[in-house]
Amino acid sequence: xxxxxxxxxxxxxxxxxxxxxxxxxxxxxxxxxxxxxxxxxxxxxxxxxxxxxxxxxxxxxxxxxxxxxxxxxxxxxxxxxxxxxxxxxxxxxxxxxxxxxxxxxxxxxxxxxxxxxxxxxxxxxxxxxxxxxxxxxxxxxxxxxxxxxxxxxxxxxxxxxxxxxxxxxxxxxxxxxxxxxxxxxxxxxxxxxxxxxxxxxxxxxxxxxxxxxxxxxxxxxxxxxxxxxxxx
Amino acid sequence: xxxxxxxxxxxxxxxxxxxxxxxxxxxxxxxxxxxxxxxxxxxxxxxxxxxxxxxxxxxxxxxxxxxxxxxxxxxxxxxxxxxxxxxxxxxxxxxxxxxxxxxxxx
Numbered sequence: 001x002x003x004x005x006x007x008x009x010x011x012x013x014x015x016x017x018x019x020x021x022x023x024x025x026x027x028x029x030x031x032x033x034x035x036x037x038x039x040x041x042x043x044x045x046x047x048x049x050x051x052x053x054x055x056x057x058x059x060x061x062x063x064x065x066x067x068x069x070x071x072x073x074x075x076x077x078x079x080x081x082x083x084x085x086x087x088x089x090x091x092x093x094x095x096x097x098x099x100x101x102x103x104x105x106x107x108x109x110x111x112x113x114x115x116x117x118x119x120x121x122x123x124x125x126x127x128x129x130x131x132x133x134x135x136x137x138x139x140x141x142x143x144x145x146x147x148x149x150x151x152x153x154x155x156x157x158x159x160x161x162x163x164x165x166x167x168x169x170x171x172x173x174x175x176x177x178x179x180x181x182x183x184x185x186x187x188x189x190x191x192x193x194x195x196x197x198x199x200x201x202x203x204x205x206x207x208x209x210x211x212x213x214x215x216x217x218x219x220x221x222x223x224x225x226x227x228x229x230x231x232x
Numbered sequence: 233x234x235x236x237x238x239x240x241x242x243x244x245x246x247x248x249x250x251x252x253x254x255x256x257x258x259x260x261x262x263x264x265x266x267x268x269x270x271x272x273x274x275x276x277x278x279x280x281x282x283x284x285x286x287x288x289x290x291x292x293x294x295x296x297x298x299x300x301x302x303x304x305x306x307x308x309x310x311x312x313x314x315x316x317x318x319x320x321x322x323x324x325x326x327x328x329x330x331x332x333x334x335x336x337x338x
Contacts, residue, residue, distance in 0.1 A: 020321065045234050052242040062241060072237050079241050083248045085276070090252030091261060092269040098255050109250030114276060121273050167300060167328045170281045171307045171321040177277045178311040186274050193275040194282035201283035202292060209279050216275035221268045 011134025017122070018135040021115040022142035024168040025056070029143050032059050033150020039067040043151045050147035054110070054140060058082050061206075081207035088213065089117040096120075096127040104129055111136030122176055185227065189220025299335055303328030 005013075029050070036046030041063065049059045058079045065075050089112055097105050108129070116136045120127070180186055193216025200208030251257065261269065285300040286293055295301070307324035314320065 020317065041234070045238065048235075048238050049241075052238060053245050055241075055245045058241060058245060062237070066237075072233075072240070075237060076240050076244060079244050080248070083245045086245070086248040087252060088269065088272050090249055091265075092272050094252050094261060097253050105253045106250065109253050110246055112249040112253075114280065118273060118277065166284060167303055167325060168321065170284050170300060170304055171324045171328075172317075173277045173281045174304055174307040174324075175311050175317045175320045177274060177281075178308055179315075180274050180277075186271070189271045189274045190278040193278040197279040197282040198286045198292070201287050202290070204290075208283075209276075212279035212282075213272065213275040216278060217268055217271040220271035220274070224267070 007130040010128055010130035011137075014119070014131040014134030014136075015138040017131075018115060018119045018139050020172050021119070022139050024172050025115070025139070025143060026146040026149075027166065027168075028056050029146025030150035030153065032056060032063070033147040033152075034154055035060065035150075036063050036147075037151050037154050039063050041066070046151055047144070047147055050144050054143065055079075055083060055113070056143070057209075078206050082209070084207060085114075085210040085213055086112060088210075088217075089114075093117070093120065097129075100129060104133075108132055108136065111140055113139065115139055118173075118176055185220045185224035185229070188223040189216045192216045192219035297331070297335070299328050299332040302331050 032050065033046055036049065036059075037043055041049075046063075049062070053059055053062075061078055061082060062075050065078065090109070093108075093112070097108060100108075111133070113136075116132065116139060119135050120132060177190070181190065193212050196215040197208060197212035200211055205211065252259070281304070285298075285304050288298075288300070293300070303324045306327045307320050310323050311317070311320040
């Protein structure tokens with residue numbers, strides 16, 4: 001970590017870096033808020049989901065399951081399936097945070113979304129906790145403000161998916177993906193992951209994202225080993 | 233009841249994120265595991281966007297003029313050629329909106 005830059009500046013740098021993703025997630029946050037109150041949850045419970053669970057896919061699925069009358073056990077099990085990809089992020093970031101005090105680890109753990117994980121790796125410089133906390137917290141604030149906006153707008157909202165703002169996520173993720181595709185194993189990984197993701201999506205498999213990631217990572221790894229690259 | 237569910241979900245999600253950040257957990261990722269994990273970024277990016285591009289209303293959408301596919305191709309080409317994130321996102325979003333408009337009216 002370079003000490004010439006103050007923590008505040010690092011936090012602002014993190015906030016700036018994740019800003020496109022924060023903006024892209026706003027429609028989803030609004031959707032979670034509006035969908036929550038529309039399906040009969042109280043405004044407080046809907047906001048509480050964003051404040052304490054802080055996991056878009058799990059929140060949306062849980063609201064949908066509640067609406068269809070699913071029981072607590074099946075909702076919790078589905079949450080575990082959807083969220084289990086985070087185990088991989090923790091594992092990948094394990095070495096970075098080992099020496100940090102527990103409150104830092106807990107805070108970064110709480111804020112460790114798909115987006116934060118992606119940003120941590122898009123960041124070219126050395127691991128910096130202030131940078132990540134700034135990025136993670138600004139993203140958290142954005143998600144919760146968007147949820148609040150959705151709750152307030154409620155049923156008056158036009159159907160967000162018809163506006164096509166969901167494409168913003170696709171565009172940003174492609175911009176992040178292109179620089180990573182520098183060799184064949186990375187391509188193999190992307191194809192395998194994408195193919196499995198489409199397949200699991202079509203058959204409505206709850207833990208599809210994790211299955212797809214594992215398929216992609218496995219194929220990428222095997223391809224890389226096959227080409228004789230050693231694990232260093 | 234609802235509070236209990238939210239608490240349960242909070243614990244599950246937090247634990248999944250925190251578990252491997254805990255140093256007391258007696259596991260040291262070896263070089264092979266780290267090599268495997270180095271593919272997690274392309275894997276997650278592809279796994280999130282592929283269904284958004286190719287699946288609409290629970291059906292497979294392989295038409296080349298599918299606005300999502302068209303926008304995605306434009307984004308990939310623009311990023312490869314210019315390396316500029318903001319330009320890539322803006323340009324592909326415009327192409328996407330236009331093609332969607334033409335798609336729905338045509």
